[in-house]
Amino acid sequence: MFIKFKHAVESTLKSALDTAGYSTDNLYIEESAHSDLASSLSFRLASEYKQSPMIIADTIASKITIPENSLIDRVEVAGAYINFFVSETFLNNTIYEIFKKQGSYGAGHGKGKVIIEHTSANPNGPLHVGHIRNSVIGDTLARILKKVGYEVEVQYYANDMGRQIAIVAWALDRFEFNQQKKTDHAIADVYIQANQELRDNPDLSLQIDNMMQKIELGDEEMVKRFDRATNLAIAGITSTLKRMNIHHDRFVYESRFVKGGDVADFLRELEESGLAETIDGALTVPMPEFDKDLVIRRSNNTSLYVTRDLAYHRWKAERCDRVIDVLGADHKLISSQLCYVLRVCGIKEPEIVIFEFVSLPEGSMSTRAGKFISADDLLDQVNTQALAEVTKRRPKTDEDFRKRISLPVGIGAVRYDIVKISPEKATTFDWESALDFDKLGAPFIQYSHARACSILKKTSGVPDSIDPSVLTGEAEIALVKELARFSHVTNAAASNLKPHIVAIYARKLAESFNQFYRMSPVLSAPDDLLEARIGLVECARIVLASVLDVLGIDAPESM
């Protein structure tokens, strides 16, 4: 409804501008603390028309006519600002729309198919607290895009033939594989040992080179060894992701682009078109925009990560309308080189979402060096802490209840803490903050939802529709206005690919609901207000559940 209000403000302002004889290509409409929407365009017109901005604002405002039943209630001039306020119609329509659309309230006009790739961690160990920043951002984006109407396919691009996997495969023959451990953790153990060994005896790396050659040629024995390594790691990674409500529709193994000939085709086309040339025996794409050219085939004829990635991106581009990649900041250069090649080949480029690194207080993480905190460790500890928190707050409930509630509370807390931070901010992992349940995070939002459910459970039923016009309390109106912003937020998050704005909205919505809860008693409300307030609680419940769903966070009905 907020979007419709904005459109109404735009057209109203535009026609007033025409009537007053001004013209501009930008209406400078912004959200404001002083009104529901404000325009500061009088300032801009002032120099052009050699008039005082206050006079311009007054002139424009005097030409504004608001039709009957408009979403705009009134217009006020404050200094040079023109302030617009929502009408009762706006508030009523918001409630009607939520009742009508229920869980699909907040959908947008996204059209077409999106392939979004996220996580895609190398299968050489478990996911760590850095990888899951990728997973949470990617999964939330996928949910946002679905919410606004896109058909979304989520992919994990699994590197099953790179040098690091060769090292894992080599390590599995050389070191003992711990059968007791979760498979991805056991893979990390042998991988770390292998890297130590390779550091101590650099000559051994010839064995790795040899394996790389064989896998490129499709040597059957070698394919088996690489597959075993990859599958053990991916199985563990998948189960960690499942714990966090994260699902991939498809795992795409990079080896398929070598086996299927896509890589060879792409290389041949690049060579024949003259876009790539052989330098020192290696096929290279000149990159005048960058400091450095890009090697796409080694002098020993093997392909590189970026070569396979090019084939993968062409494959994706042929299968959807938008390609989105969620990548760590270390991929900035290589991904822009990849885009450069795709661009000169006339292939649709991916939209790339970059997130900055998560480090430990003692420095950056490294799977190879064994310096990392695994996602499983984090989830275990957070769940333990969540159980303690539920026990502290609901001591009279049975253990079954406490365990059942602590799970979504813990997972929600982890997801929210990650997604609330803007991706371009580098972060340092901190146990104390990760295990802090007193701050305003997912549990705060889940709690608001549980409160709404609790009220509804005590009523004799939710009405099919209500008369919202009796909801005139300050907190009630503020809550309805917040509910009205939902689709505006999801659409903005989708078009800017910024999931954190949904997280911030969810917190604000929960705050609005809590204020309403405090100020407007529902069950003991006078008869003329009772039904309307129950209806408003139902609307809040619907939108709180929806926004939590978009964030991939479960919404318990009691906690």
Added chain:
RNA sequence: GGGCUCGUGGCUUAGCCAGGAUAUAGCGCCGGAUUUCUAAUCCGGACGUCCCGGGUUCGAAUCCCGGCGAGUCCGCCA
């Protein structure tokens, strides 16, 4: 050395792309509200050179230039 990103109260952070009204919120700190629809709540208070210096503008946290600091990348690794 070059590229990219970040720098906002003690700590974490929104706003920056599309410049505007008292700079957002959380943690922590101080004080208040509970015979309740679940207090994982609500209300109030203290805490700021928006890294520094120039510039553009009627107006700069936001745009431009120059510094400083942090992270990251600059492999025929992935």
